Amino acid sequence: MSEITSSIPLQINPDLQEERDKASFNVTELTHIIYGGIEKTKKRKRLEKLLFSDPFFQEYQNVRAFGSRSEYYAASVKKSTKIFKLRRQHKWTDEEYETVLDICHDDLALTLHHTMFIPALERLATEDQKSKWLTLAKQYKIIGTYAQTELGHGTYLQGLETTATYDPQTREFVMNTPTLSAMKWWPGSLGKSSNHALVLATLIISGKKYGMHPFLVQLRSMDDHKVLPGVRVGDIGAKMGGNSVDNGYLILDNVRIPRNNMLMKNAQVSPDGKFVTRGPSKANYATMMLIRVQICTMAYQVVSSGATIGIRYSAVRRQSKLDPQDREPKILEYQTQQYKIFPGLAMSYAFLFASRSLTRKYEEAFAEIQRGDFKSLPELHCLSSGLKSFCSEHSVRQVEIIRQSCGGHGYLNAAGLGMLVNAAAPMITVEGENTVMYLQLARYILKRFAGAMSGQQLDGSTSYLSMDPATYVCPVMSETDCRNLTALCDIYRYRSYMTVCRVARQVQHDMESDMPQHVAINKNLVDLVRAAKAHSYYIVVKDFVEGVDALVASAPVIKVLRTLCCFYAAHGIAEYSGDFLESEAVGLHQLKWIKNLQVSLLGEIRPDAVALVDAFDYHDITLSSALGCYDGNAYERLFKSTENDPMNKEEVHPSYYQYLKPFMEEMNKSKL
């Protein structure tokens, strides 16, 4: 009788325990740093316990893995409503609620209600409008979404075709979808969940267009959720990932809404049809900027959960031989495996510090904007556009590398990595497609560079553009200098300066050769994106270095973070060595030293790798991975996961009787 069972051992896999025993630092201390202090960690743990003591959350995993699209959506609606009810029951603060959403992976069907609808009301509505709709929205008496993108246009907001025409007779706006390409297409939670939508439409008064503005439109009856007259709404279909969310389409046919349903914080239409604006023309873009900032944090969560799965699995998976005399090693021993996974580990900490710094800047600027001071808006728009693109691009790419590093098992849904990659992939597209957002940053950098050239003193993230490049000497003079974080940061700064300088001069040269500006820009788009990427890389490295420098922590924690920071910076230089050489930020000698350092740091990080991912402190249900579980019992959990597979429900699958049996009978009867 076979002793193979699918029961999960109670003890931690000894291979993983061994890793934990040899950590050079206190994991709990680092966890507190990551979550912003001991109280916050405790609170999060309490919330996790409360949520996951409900068996629903375990069942939810099965529906997610094996249910149909419709079942997954339904379970996710249930999950959303459960969380909303718990919020009310326990009177969670906004911060506690955000923590719960982080814990719950953010694959909620009603996600747009809290990620965009509420923040948009907060940013775009007047105080009177807020007291009505924000209150209703926060109490879930209305469920809403943010409906901006259309079938024909997502990026180019000036191309949006939905119209809101003011009728002074009735003091209403008439909402219309004039063409096929004007239909709203993509908004999350629109297809089936929302009864309201914040529709971004071109305002028309007396035949004149006044740009894009937000209008609150009721879509479904509050009694029976039936679609209201003049509204056509539905789901746009299955996606690569994120299928718990009903991204939808919306067609409006002469739908009339009261004048007061235009959110009028930034622009007003008076009852007699007069248009007045307040603040800059881009004030209505405020919600997008918030989400771009949040995407940087999501990128941290994505890459850190990927690294957790990859590293824990690599510490329990044994394969092949290193020492012919010894047993098969943990795959984490292979330098190539470390080379695949440790960049994701270092990136996790880099993005933690970068997203923290960006969030702080956003909060400061938002407070100023609330007071009517918009001076930091351009800098913040460009910083958030660049970092949103950089963090999403790098994290998605890195998690896919980690998935590949887990061999065959990484390809299973039960590994959690494929789902993570597919769920995270839209970060590259949403809230501004990455290339387009990099170009927003590039446009800003070019302007600032031109300012510096004409003697302006620059401040903020681009202040280095006023440097005198003639004074640059590569600060790495010896192999030991390579460990100097400030020196590495200077190298990134100079690479960025030179990349910006080169493209700025090229654009200027092209324009001076009588090329129209738009032709000159398009001819240099690739280099403009390169410049934006180089700038973003510099900012991330700088935030990491400054973040570690400012930490108040024990010596072992600081040491391990400095090692990671050094690896992150060295790895980037080695990976993009062509750019660094071309810009003469490093010479061949320095590059050789930095590459040596990059590889030798793999060995230094190795003993702490498991502890460094343990510090992220992800709950097993949040990670949702048989390979990355805290106890390291990957094989048992993989086998256990097959129990829930509906394919294994019957010993003989119905398709046998329907197709295979008759086919076999036919084959057996055949004379050929």
Ligand SMILES: CCCCCCCC/C=C\CCCCCCCCCC(=O)SCCNC(=O)CCNC(=O)[C@H](O)C(C)(C)COP(=O)(O)OP(=O)(O)OC[C@H]1O[C@@H](n2cnc3c(N)ncnc32)[C@H](O)[C@@H]1OP(=O)(O)O
């Ligand atoms: C274990 C845990 C695991 C966790 C797992 C998590 C997994 C989940 C991960 C991911 C899930 C996915 C995320 C889910 C949330 C989805 C939400 C998505 C919602 C949306 O997508 S909403 C739609 C967003 N749409 C966009 O972003 C459109 C992009 N386009 C634009 O913003 C603009 O069109 C433009 C910026 C490109 C151009 O604008 P336009 O008006 O045409 O520009 P110009 O006239 O040329 O003027 C440019 C001028 O304006 C300045 N400017 C532009 N934008 C702003 C701004 N926001 N603020 C301030 N200033 C702005 C610009 O700099 C120019 O200034 P200048 O003239 O140069 O001085």
Ligand SMILES: Cc1cc2nc3c(=O)[nH]c(=O)nc-3n(C[C@H](O)[C@H](O)[C@H](O)COP(=O)(O)OP(=O)(O)OC[C@H]3O[C@@H](n4cnc5c(N)ncnc54)[C@H](O)[C@@H]3O)c2cc1C
């Ligand atoms: C999962 C998901 C959820 C979403 N949720 C919402 C939502 O809730 N609400 C909502 O309103 N929208 C939502 N969207 C839509 C999303 O915001 C848009 O898809 C996004 O802004 C990109 O726009 P696009 O699709 O028009 O891309 P496009 O602009 O068509 O991009 C296609 C290509 O054209 C290139 N390109 C376009 N313009 C330029 C340019 N100026 N210069 C250089 N290259 C250019 C891009 O780089 C890209 O390679 C969602 C999308 C997804 C995938």
